[in-house]
Amino acid sequence: MEAYIYDAIRTVRGKGNKKGALMGITPTELAAQVLVALKDKHDLDTTLVEDVILGCVGQVMDQGANIAKTAAQHSGYGDHLCGVSLNRFCGSGLESVNQAAAYVKSGFRQLIVAGGVESMSRVKMGADGGGMFMDPAVAIPGNIVPQGISADLIATKYGYSREAVDAFAYESQMRASQAEAAGKFASRIAVKDINGIDVLTTDENIRPSTTAAGLSTLKPSFAMMGEMAGFDAVAIDKYPEVEAIDHVHHAGNSSAIVDGAAIALIGNQEIGEALGLKPRFKVRAAAIHGTDPTIMLVGPAPASRKALKQAGMEKTDIDLYEVNEAFAAVAMRFMDDLGVAHDKINVNGGAIAMGHPLGATGCMLTGTLMDELELRDLNTGLVTLCIGGGMGIATIIERV
Numbered sequence: 001m002e003a004y005i006y007d008a009i010r011t012v013r014g015k016g017n018k019k020g021a022l023m024g025i026t027p028t029e030l031a032a033q034v035l036v037a038l039k040d041k042h043d044l045d046t047t048l049v050e051d052v053i054l055g056c057v058g059q060v061m062d063q064g065a066n067i068a069k070t071a072a073q074h075s076g077y078g079d080h081l082c083g084v085s086l087n088r089f090c091g092s093g094l095e096s097v098n099q100a101a102a103y104v105k106s107g108f109r110q111l112i113v114a115g116g117v118e119s120m121s122r123v124k125m126g127a128d129g130g131g132m133f134m135d136p137a138v139a140i141p142g143n144i145v146p147q148g149i150s151a152d153l154i155a156t157k158y159g160y161s162r163e164a165v166d167a168f169a170y171e172s173q174m175r176a177s178q179a180e181a182a183g184k185f186a187s188r189i190a191v192k193d194i195n196g197i198d199v200l201t202t203d204e205n206i207r208p209s210t211t212a213a214g215l216s217t218l219k220p221s222f223a224m225m226g227e228m229a230g231f232d233a234v235a236i237d238k239y240p241e242v243e244a245i246d247h248v249h250h251a252g253n254s255s256a257i258v259d260g261a262a263i264a265l266i267g268n269q270e271i272g273e274a275l276g277l278k279p280r281f282k283v284r285a286a287a288i289h290g291t292d293p294t295i296m297l298v299g300p301a302p303a304s305r306k307a308l309k310q311a312g313m314e315k316t317d318i319d320l321y322e323v324n325e326a327f328a329a330v331a332m333r334f335m336d337d338l339g340v341a342h343d344k345i346n347v348n349g350g351a352i353a354m355g356h357p358l359g360a361t362g363c364m365l366t367g368t369l370m371d372e373l374e375l376r377d378l379n380t381g382l383v384t385l386c387i388g389g390g391m392g393i394a395t396i397i398e399r400v
Helices: 027-042 067-075 092-106 147-158 160-182 212-214 223-228 231-238 269-275 300-311 326-338 357-373
Strands: 004-011 051-055 082-086 111-120 198-200 258-267 282-289 320-323 380-387 391-399
Touching: 004 027, 004 269, 004 282, 004 357, 027 111, 051 067, 051 092, 051 300, 051 320, 051 357, 067 223, 082 092, 082 320, 092 111, 092 258, 092 282, 092 357, 111 357, 147 223, 147 231, 147 326, 160 212, 212 357, 223 320, 258 357, 282 300, 300 326, 300 380, 300 391, 320 326, 320 357, 357 380, 357 391
Parallel strands: 051 082, 051 111, 320 380
Antiparallel strands: 004 258, 111 258, 282 391, 380 391
């Protein structure tokens, strides 16, 4: 049985700080607004939607108490609608899509809404605590370091200079700016306040005025952490071939902290026909892969290889890729490891320009990829993200 993606919708992304445009909008409201937009767009009979699966990393405070069910209740879809929240760190939004597809393929469900939400202005990264990074009994034996140190370790080990990662970041901003100007983000909706007035209509972090010279003036974000907290020594202990960590990442070449939500409508052929919906894509394959937790962010390439093998495809069979730009070196390493040219990857920019709302990003990338494949009259796409703690996730979609 096939699992079809009938549509995908996301909110605009607001800066994830106290000055961000979306700080006054709760994560429940962010998720509910994409649910309502989907319902209104298709005049959807919501009684046929069986479940809502939402990725959310910081499941505390405003995002606690099963935000998927909370948003489902707040959406007006009906009391019948169930909800489950999941956390695969940065891969949560794509994991939601994959789990929904697996339910549909198995025949256990006919129609599911899947995606994610993260309000990073209201629930700070790390607010949920956890033993992986805070319990010495776990972190020390595993040589576990913060993600920024891992990103700089990747850059050092594989030879990505400060100039190279800045050039990648500049290109991400330019591609996003050009896509914005061309009106390419067709599946994006504005976020409104309680009075129905637009609060934000564009991705707030895109900076068309970015220059390579400006990026070169930004101070490295993780140098002090690496030296003063001893994380550089932890990384070098695991990778002794690296004599010193070259701290090349900063706020301008790392993913922006933002707020946002995204969903996809996933179902089988029978339910689509009953609702009069035409499928846009089908989920061809989905894979995960674990990696060493010290250099934890190199998972996208091996996860993608597994997905390609599962689908019986080669990398050349993929028309376009979306690789989450958690840090510039992550996407650059993926391109080199898998051997894919930059002109097939993140053609409308990525998280460096638009931001990475943790639990929502994977679903956002899926919708972005769907839109661009249709615009270019292409057929196949692959979405992949690195994941904290040492994981990667990848999904292949094929146009119907």
